[in-house]
Amino acid sequence: MNIDPLDGPVRCYINGHCSSIDCCVYDEKILTSLNLFINIDSCNDVIDGGIEKYKFSKSLLEFDWKSEHEIYLGGIYQLNFQLEELPGSNNYIISMEISICWDSEAACDYRITVLENNILAKENCDWKRPLLKPDFSMTKWKTENGFQANTSLDGQSLTDLLEELGVSNFAIDDLPNDKMYIVSMNVSVCFEANSTCEDDIVNVLNNVLLPKQQCRYSEDFVVEDFSLTKWMSNRNITRTDELQEYMLYQILEELDALSFLSEYSCDRSREPWGPTNDGWIKECSTFVMLPYLNSRETTCIIMDTCTGIKCCVEAPSLGRSFDFSFELDACNFQLTIRIEKFVYNESLVNYVYGTHHQFYLKGIFLIEYTVDELSSSEYILSVSLGVCLESSEPNCIVKQVVADKVSLPKPSCDWNQGFRIQNFSLEDWTRIRGEDLTNLTELAVLQVSSDLGISKFFKKPSCVRNGIFYQPENFGWKRDCPVSTELPELHPGMTCVLLPSCTEVDCCIDADMFHHSFNLVLKLDPCDEKLIIGIENFVFEISLYEFDWGVSKKLYLNSVIRME
Template sequence: MAVLHLKGKEVDESIFGLISIRFKIDKAEKHFIVDLSMSVCMESQEECQFHHNFYDNRLIPIPICNSDMDFSLKDFSMKNWLKDVGHLSDESLPLSVVALLLSQLKLDRFLQDPPCKFSDSLYTSQISGWSSDCSASLTLPTLPENIVCHIPDYCTGIDCCVNIDMLRTTIHVKFLLDTCTYRLTIGIERFERVIILLDYDWGQTKHIYLGGALRIDYNIDDIKSENKFILNVQLSVCFEQTECIFKTNILKDVYIPKPLCSWNPGSLIEGYNLTDWMNDFNFVFDGDSLKDYMIDVLFRELGIAAYLQDVQCNRADAPFSGSLNGLISDCATQLDVGLIPDFMTCYISDSCKSFNCCVDVDFAKWSFNIYAYIDECTHTLSIGIEKFHLTVSLLEYIWGTEEEFSLFGVIRIRGSIVNLETERQYIVNLKISICMKSATCDEEVDLLTDARLPKSGCSGNDNFSDFSLQSYLESQGHTLQDISEQLPRKLADKLLEKLGVLAFLGENGCKNMPQYADNAISECEKFHFTTAIPDLMTCKIHSYCTAIDCCIDIPLIGRSVNVTVDLNACGYSLLITVGKFKSKTSLLNYNFGEWNTLSVVDVFRIEYNIEDLKSSKEFILSVKISVCFDSTTCVLESTVLEQAVLPQQKCEFVGNFQIPGK
């Protein structure tokens, strides 16, 4: 504990005035930085007879602490221990026995003074054990009478006070999740652990034990598509190897909304300038670079140390080796890439929408990995610098808007995307800034300027190539008895997230769509349904005749999904929507009479065949819809239109712009 209190301070300890030990301990992300010297001085007014510097800014790796600390007494049992100290009852221990117990278990050093109280202002307005400053509507469990908890205004944390009658005291615990920096802070009394969740395996149960007796078990699921976390937190107090005097689920499958985070959190050092910063620490360059301990301190102060890769990228290794003018490209389309400086190499994948760059910052002896990827099938943009990354839905993005993403202002990515639906292209601008020497940035690289990236389309069956619904559900502890059963909400959401389709589905779907006789209705006077619509569906032909709108109820996931196929005779285009997913295709180069398939990550498949009868101004439309959760498990496979003859609406060309106000 001394390290925690003396961090960064020089301490001089003397033994009888003869031996002087001087030390200073500072802490970076993965190392202690240690100065240690000793002097032996036989005369107080004369020069010391012996002096030696053992460590001079020595980097000592911080050991990985065991988060599963067992009892300090081997094979500890409260019942046996009480017998040993001559106390037979464990209902309410005398204070002297409690003090001895906590001392022998080495828990006393962690206890707060004073302890938390139910009357503390944080907990006074509690209802069912909860007080909250969170504005979101949360479904919380009723807590036992011996625990009160507070939820802060940012919603992703809890702060609790637990009364332990047997110990005649309270225990303060906290579980605070910073969703913007992916830092989890867990505290039990004065003991605190900060965990970077970028390496956390989402959905796995982890725990923090203090002295074997005080335990927090937690489980976090990241539902990116809905911008939520699902939290499970269990608190236990145990004084036997297999029994606990107290155990409760503080949070059980609670959906917590993520607060809005800035893509660009900015520098932690206001007005950062490397020269001024080095002067503040009395640092000087060692040749052209900083010394290792200086780099550790710099990365710590900039806030980036926890987000660096375990192994830095290397421009001499794949996929960067063999570059020409700093570029390796497997893209078949010739892209107009800007001038790449000699400290940087970039790779463009064969999809033409994935960029991976390695940037050398020589004075800091580090190479930063920067990457961006547009997934047109899931409509997402993934962007990252080292371990710090973000995946955003392009369904919510305002096309053409310039955004900036940064690693605490040190490395910055700025860019914009325009979606050319008809041309099946993206127009992308991408700029990378290196700001290691100052907040105003010392290097800027225009990697892409109005570059046209081709859309390659989404091929079917790729998503299901190695996926089994039954195996996945069993891995989550659930056995599927029948495809018509409804999964628990959490499991259904995790399944949809795993398949990459959750982002396209709203929570309410189309459940408000009216029910019709025979599950279908036609508002088009010249068309009547001849195909049988299954009970899972309700379909409607619109009054202008060339669009079918279906609502599909999917019991397995507890959701309904709207699917439309809309032929625009005037704009000569086809629009297909599945929930929030939209695909618009021009019919100018369409091969009429052939079957085509639109796949939404293989779960939803829309097969369609169109014929254009120009002489009679009619379309002949056939549509099949299937909903599957692996290559062999489908909840729906239905033909909704078969050789349906649909009259084309009359078109009035008045010469106005299609864009209002233009």
């Protein structure tokens, strides 16, 4: 917290939680020191204040934010304060003034501004209670439930732990690739400390699938026709002035973007951002041709993956720099955008390459990008970054092109991947969740597919073995190849097509347990010298110019579906 030094006969103390300001003022007329204080209890939603023993207490639920509040003692001693809540960042803006006035018709004997538009962090509230099981052991619990001691818990496993400890009245599991949440919720009213109050628990939701709403990342502000110029003019702030920190907080709170702001601004003069001569820090070991950046505004890092860029963009008029990143994960088929604390993931499965995108966060932070896939080993990337606070053109106070058709080398991917969950066993997974291994519910299929990281690659709809593409078949094969070829008899739950090129095989395998059929493809193209292999939408293209002929290869979809 940045505070100015105090002059005169006053000393103040701010406690470690940044929630209490306690001042001692010496009155020379009566040779006595007086205590003036404000205490904000954000956990119990109460504010206390007072002068000596004259005190007041008020609920923050009914508090008049932004208005000036006054406390008088005998008309002589005065404590004025103003408090503004910033729920988006868990902070307050506070101003506080102390006065001593012995003559109502003359200037005050003493007046000092203790705080002026300072940012005050809310206290972190401790909602914990003692364990319901005093002898609980995390190590023992993990062993009994089939988890390795060093395994991180997430998703359903974390929900199970919280329920075991009795600290979960609601549970939410995320199915990002299915764009769904799994929600459970219990409600109870309990007046006995030594009781679980099980008889009073009402089950509201039990593993209910709730669809996620479609998010819009457009250029529209939450406040219609917002203008930084107009905002500053209304407050008599010169447009050329640098905004103070609290002003930026107010603007971002008004535009519903303050919750995304990182606690600390990136600093282009310090590591990892600087120093640099051309605006770039190069962590990629491969040479990449990068454009010169305006060092007065933006510094970027080409990441060690060589397919990611992160930048620190300075907006001098806002008195702040902002952190952006754009990452392409070629092996996990994912695009990730980060703006300060905000994270957005988009699947590259079925991605339409070469399309221009404008991504706005609350209309303020802009990432414009185009991703082209030039070959199986190269992306072509164009990216522009902006900070925009005007509804009319030019709407961005900062805009910088950081990549213009830059060639980025794709990494080599490990196709022989193990299970996403170490030592995974479907039998153990179903036992822990009380599921029937031989008859999984739709919810269980969604959960296990998400936990194993394979659901995002599922084709919708799945292939159909009895459909016209795979029929008629003989011993599992449909032969469209005009050349006579000896083919093995296939498993009853599998049908394959040998296509007319005679160098392409397309298979459909039923997995009744998953209520899904999986499509596997192998295509050799001797004309373009390339091999295409895939499991569902987990597809790779390989050049045959440097191919290891005669060597056995493996393609595993997170070890669940395997192709050799």
